[in-house]
Amino acid sequence: MAEKLTLDIVTPYGHVFTGEVDEIVASGSDGELGILPDHIPLITTLKIGMLTYRKGSETAHFFVNWGYAEIGPDRVTIIADSAEKSEDIDVERAKKAMQRAEERLKQIEKFDEGRARAALERSMMRIQVAEKQTAR
Numbered sequence: 846m847a848e849k850l851t852l853d854i855v856t857p858y859g860h861v862f863t864g865e866v867d868e869i870v871a872s873g874s875d876g877e878l879g880i881l882p883d884h885i886p887l888i889t890t891l892k893i894g895m896l897t898y899r900k901g902s903e904t905a906h907f908f909v910n911w912g913y914a915e916i917g918p919d920r921v922t923i924i925a926d927s928a929e930k931s932e933d934i935d936v937e938r939a940k941k942a943m944q945r946a947e948e949r950l951k952q953i954e955k956f957d958e959g960r961a962r963a964a965l966e967r968s969m970m971r972i973q974v975a976e977k978q979t980a981r
């Protein structure tokens with residue numbers, strides 16, 4: 846029986862996290878996904894959202910932009926378009942991205958509405974995740 850999980854978060858921009866954790870909560874496309882060691886093998890999609898892990902008394906949070914979670918009994922691999930740990934999120938940048946997306950949504954005849962909505966969703970989620978600092 847597996848007792849720990851190795852969590853890997855990978856993006857095209859680089860490796861965001863590798864480490865042993867006790868528990869993971871991710872934003873699955875169909876709802877919140879709680880993962881403990883010995884989970885049944887599963888590949889599922891993730892939506893723009895927050896991923897949280899707990900290791901002992903430590904809890905940390907990540908912004909995750911779409912992607913896949915490959916879940917095995919002792920390893921969870923997240924492959925996402927982009928991801929950042931809460932402390933690494935540049936809130937000013939996210940606020941600017943939010944304003945840019947809001948402006949674009951006012952002029953949908955000039956901009957792609959779907960792209961602007963996704964950019965707005967990313968920026969709002971980054972601002973939300975940045976408020977959650979690692980607790981020990």
Ligand code: ATP
Pocket residue numbers: 858910926927928929933934935936938939942964967968971
């Ligand atoms: P922006 O318009 O500010 O580039 P975006 O949502 O289009 O935002 P992404 O395509 O998700 O950006 O990410 C591109 C790269 O920039 C990734 O490496 C991502 O981690 C990083 N990144 C984007 N926004 C932020 C942010 N607010 N803080 C830290 N890193 C960020």
